[in-house]
Amino acid sequence: MARPPATSLPAVPLCVLRGVPLRTPVHPGRFLQKVFLTPLGISQSEAARRLGISRRRLHEVVQGRRAISPDTAVRCALHFGADTRFWLALQADHDGFAAWKRLRAAAR
Numbered sequence: 001m002a003r004p005p006a007t008s009l010p011a012v013p014l015c016v017l018r019g020v021p022l023r024t025p026v027h028p029g030r031f032l033q034k035v036f037l038t039p040l041g042i043s044q045s046e047a048a049r050r051l052g053i054s055r056r057r058l059h060e061v062v063q064g065r066r067a068i069s070p071d072t073a074v075r076c077a078l079h080f081g082a083d084t085r086f087w088l089a090l091q092a093d094h095d096g097f098a099a100w101k102r103l104r105a106a107a108r
Contacts, residue, residue, distance in 0.1 A: 029061035
């Protein structure tokens, strides 16, 4: 099968081609707070109890000071219905942006 000509590729902004994030990705903990905990009226203490993790661990995740681990991602997926890969992808996007910022600053 012949390859399609390069002109058939969709138009992609130059900043995306260079790997420049268009915006700061949301930390999965902040997403958890904004989309699930606050609208459902669930406190961090109650959420930690339901997830089977310590309040401190959940608080650090929600504050964006701690990464969401695969274990926590599975727990969130089981309790809130979002896929484990979704939570881990949020974390990967956040981590990738942080690395990009660090490397960009070091290159200057």
